[in-house]
Amino acid sequence: MRRLSSICAMRKQAQAWRDSGLSIALVPTMGALHAGHAALMRRARRLADRVVVSVFVNPIQFGPREDLAQYPRTAKRDAALCRDMGVDAIFFPSVADMYAADHSVFVEETALSRTLCGRTRSGHFRGVCTVVLKLFNIVQPHFAVFGQKDAQQVAVVRRMARDLNCPVRILVVPTVRESDGLALSSRNARLTPAERAVAPALWRALQAARRLCRSKRCSPPAVRKEMEAVLRAYGRTIAIEYIEMAEPRTLRPVQTVGRGTLIALAARIGTVRLIDNVVV
Numbered sequence: 001m002r003r004l005s006s007i008c009a010m011r012k013q014a015q016a017w018r019d020s021g022l023s024i025a026l027v028p029t030m031g032a033l034h035a036g037h038a039a040l041m042r043r044a045r046r047l048a049d050r051v052v053v054s055v056f057v058n059p060i061q062f063g064p065r066e067d068l069a070q071y072p073r074t075a076k077r078d079a080a081l082c083r084d085m086g087v088d089a090i091f092f093p094s095v096a097d098m099y100a101a102d103h104s105v106f107v108e109e110t111a112l113s114r115t116l117c118g119r120t121r122s123g124h125f126r127g128v129c130t131v132v133l134k135l136f137n138i139v140q141p142h143f144a145v146f147g148q149k150d151a152q153q154v155a156v157v158r159r160m161a162r163d164l165n166c167p168v169r170i171l172v173v174p175t176v177r178e179s180d181g182l183a184l185s186s187r188n189a190r191l192t193p194a195e196r197a198v199a200p201a202l203w204r205a206l207q208a209a210r211r212l213c214r215s216k217r218c219s220p221p222a223v224r225k226e227m228e229a230v231l232r233a234y235g236r237t238i239a240i241e242y243i244e245m246a247e248p249r250t251l252r253p254v255q256t257v258g259r260g261t262l263i264a265l266a267a268r269i270g271t272v273r274l275i276d277n278v279v280v
């Protein structure tokens with residue numbers, strides 16, 4: 001496995017692979033890799049001749065009061081996992097290389113970014129789109145693999161790729177969960193044992209919603225009420241940020257919840273913000 005920190009070296013390696021007729025799959029991550037990321041790598045491995053995993057904690061997608069400084073950084077373990085997964089190159093550029101001191105161009109998606117997480121995380125998807133487009137330009141992958149756990153990110157990146165004509169196929173991998181249903185996330189490590197014990201409530205609430213809507217079409221308020229009841233049973237530990245029901249590609253709110261509807265949830269447990277979702 002090659003470990004590349006310079007943009008120039010990454011670009012050259014990817015170009016050499018393309019010149020040899022090899023296809024490339026990119027898995028963009030922020031590191032602190034876990035089994036969810038491994039599932040993305042496995043999918044990438046099946047798709048393409050060469051797999052590149054980028055590890056970059058992208059400062060511009062964090063708001064001023066968000067957890068950039070606390071975000072876990074586990075470079076050695078990340079490299080070991082990538083090697084075990086048969087990754088061909090791990091790309092870990094520095095912030096200074098990615099963003100010149102006078103960097104002044106950003107990519108902004110102006111519709112889907114405004115709902116769900118975009119309501120409280122202003123500038124987040126602008127940061128995501130900017131870094132993802134930069135990675136696409138550096139690696140020029142044939143495929144890019146993302147996780148369903150970040151359903152809004154998937155929708156926004158798909159829209160960016162469509163609207164800016166990025167010659168890349170976007171693939172999505174189902175959310176990998178702990179045995180109690182909690183979606184794997186780098187942020188789970190910051191939960192205290194007591195908070196960790198209540199965290200599977202998010203998944204239980206989503207499952208309850210899905211059960212409700214499987215048999216009959218339901219109104220969004222009815223689904224929200226069902227989910228709130230599940231979450232409230234865990235006391236005041238869980239602060240709901242949003243419960244939304246939307247069409248997965250456009251993120252437009254739906255009138256009735258039924259087959260194919262995205263049900264997305266964000267909540268704070270202590271200081272940790274968690275998101276999860278299901279598609280009915």
Ligand code: AMP
Nearest residue numbers: 029030031036146147149150175176184
């Ligand atoms: P992150 O490192 O958290 O920015 O995530 C990098 C990629 O891994 C994103 O496409 C995420 O959606 C995906 N990912 C994170 N957690 C999971 C999970 N539990 N299951 C599947 N994919 C995930």
